[in-house]
Amino acid sequence: MPARISKSNEGETLVINIAGSFDFSSHRDFREAYIRAPKQGRFLVDLTQVTYLDSAALGMLLMLREHTGDATRVTIRVGSGQPRDAMAVAHFDKLFTLT
Amino acid sequence: MQAAGDIEGGEALAPVEVVEAAAEAVAEIRRDLERARTLTREAVGALQASFQTLNGKVQAQRAALEGLVKELVTTTGSADGIAGITAQMVDGFVQEMVRVSRDGLELVGLLDDMAVQVNEVVARSGGIEKLARQTRFLALNARIETHRAGEAGRTFKLVADEVKRLALESAQLSEQIGIVVGETRATLDKSRARATSMASHDMASAISSHRQLGEAIGKYQLVNQTMNSALDEINAQVTAAMRAVAFEDALASLIDGACRKLDSLGAAVRILVTLVPRSRGGDTTARMVIDLLRGQASAAAE
Numbered sequence: 001m002p003a004r005i006s007k008s009n010e011g012e013t014l015v016i017n018i019a020g021s022f023d024f025s026s027h028r029d030f031r032e033a034y035i036r037a038p039k040q041g042r043f044l045v046d047l048t049q050v051t052y053l054d055s056a057a058l059g060m061l062l063m064l065r066e067h068t069g070d071a072t073r074v075t076i077r078v079g080s081g082q083p084r085d086a087m088a089v090a091h092f093d094k095l096f097t098l099t
Numbered sequence: 100m101q102a103a104g105d106i107e108g109g110e111a112l113a114p115v116e117v118v119e120a121a122a123e124a125v126a127e128i129r130r131d132l133e134r135a136r137t138l139t140r141e142a143v144g145a146l147q148a149s150f151q152t153l154n155g156k157v158q159a160q161r162a163a164l165e166g167l168v169k170e171l172v173t174t175t176g177s178a179d180g181i182a183g184i185t186a187q188m189v190d191g192f193v194q195e196m197v198r199v200s201r202d203g204l205e206l207v208g209l210l211d212d213m214a215v216q217v218n219e220v221v222a223r224s225g226g227i228e229k230l231a232r233q234t235r236f237l238a239l240n241a242r243i244e245t246h247r248a249g250e251a252g253r254t255f256k257l258v259a260d261e262v263k264r265l266a267l268e269s270a271q272l273s274e275q276i277g278i279v280v281g282e283t284r285a286t287l288d289k290s291r292a293r294a295t296s297m298a299s300h301d302m303a304s305a306i307s308s309h310r311q312l313g314e315a316i317g318k319y320q321l322v323n324q325t326m327n328s329a330l331d332e333i334n335a336q337v338t339a340a341m342r343a344v345a346f347e348d349a350l351a352s353l354i355d356g357a358c359r360k361l362d363s364l365g366a367a368v369r370i371l372v373t374l375v376p377r378s379r380g381g382d383t384t385a386r387m388v389i390d391l392l393r394g395q396a397s398a399a400a401e
Contacts, residue, residue: 024299027204055300059200086302089193089309 003050005029013042019049022083024056031063039068048079058090071095115372122368129361136354143347150344154337161330168323182316189312193305203298210291217283224276231269238263 003020014037018026034043043064047053065071075097078084092098170181241259245252 024204024295027207027298031208053302055196055200055302056204056298058197058302059202059204059298062197062201063204082302082306085306085310089189089302089305090197091190091194 002026002029005033007033010044013044015044015046017046017049020051022047022050022053022057024054027056027060030060034064034067041073043068043074044077045074046077047083048077050078050083051081053083053086058086058092061092061096065095072097075099118368118371122365122372125361125365125368129358129365132354132357132361136351139347139350143344146344147341150337150341154334154341157330157333157337161327164323164326164330168319182312182319186312186316189305189308193302193309196300196305200298200300203294203296206294207291207298210287210294214284214287214291217280217287220276221280224273224280227269227276228273231266231273234262234266234269238266 001020002025003018003022005026006017008015008017014034016030016033018030037043045061045064050057061074061076065074068074076087076092077099078087087093087098238259241262242256245256245259248255
């Protein structure tokens, strides 16, 4: 079952909220959430409600990073547990701003 | 002390004999002291050699441990050490996995685009089929018209037949396109499934390996710290012990002092030998001298 993905705007920041299991099945919804947003804007991906993510989810985040062309504009909010562990293993703290 | 024992029975001895016995006692005490000095020097020498060997072993052990730890563990992220290399391998593996996932996702996107294009081909091919149907219908109408025209329509009938043949060929072509499109769709589906499986990998084993490696590095570092602390402690103890056994010098100097005093005492006793009367029997002066000597001899021995 794909993760639930919703988006909202906070000023110039596009907030993408994801809940549930974030994996390959979410790739279309995730891409749709950001693809039409201005590239120059800021992005906040909120993964605090994500219970599990796989390598495809990390790949999607990399694609968002490439889409913006500037990793400093992408912030990922992640809770503890498996999602944070997976990001730590992939050294995502060096690729994104993790909070 | 043997001499003092002899003096105990001195009631029957002449004073000169008592004094000679005292002189001999003094000499014996001096010899005992010298033996004690020699024994102490030998013991302390052996002790120092033993501590030096122990110190050498401790240093060798420390060097061996440091080498081992350096080989096994260095700080995380360093290129040196087995743990460092393993950590780099795990990192490289994870990064490659994420990169492959990203490429897989891109590939799935491209295959989806291709599926849209194939659908476009199907739509166009449907147009060809429609055209073929209309052409066939047109040919049929033309053929009916040639019957009505009779002899005059004979040439036109040939044209109508040709149009019908073209319509049939168009229909066949459309059918062939349909078959190829079906095959292309099947190939696309297979490719998409392959790309999907390429993109999706569970991170559990990577997380577990990363955690185990971190724990192993932590344990190695703890062992290293504990061993280093223990070796530092042993080193300090050995150094303190080596300092403590240096008492031998002080002891030797004390013994030398005692020997010098005994030499003086011996000289005094030898002078007394010449002074005391050589008659037998008890004598108050002799008794006093003996008491004095006994006191000095036991003080010197202590």
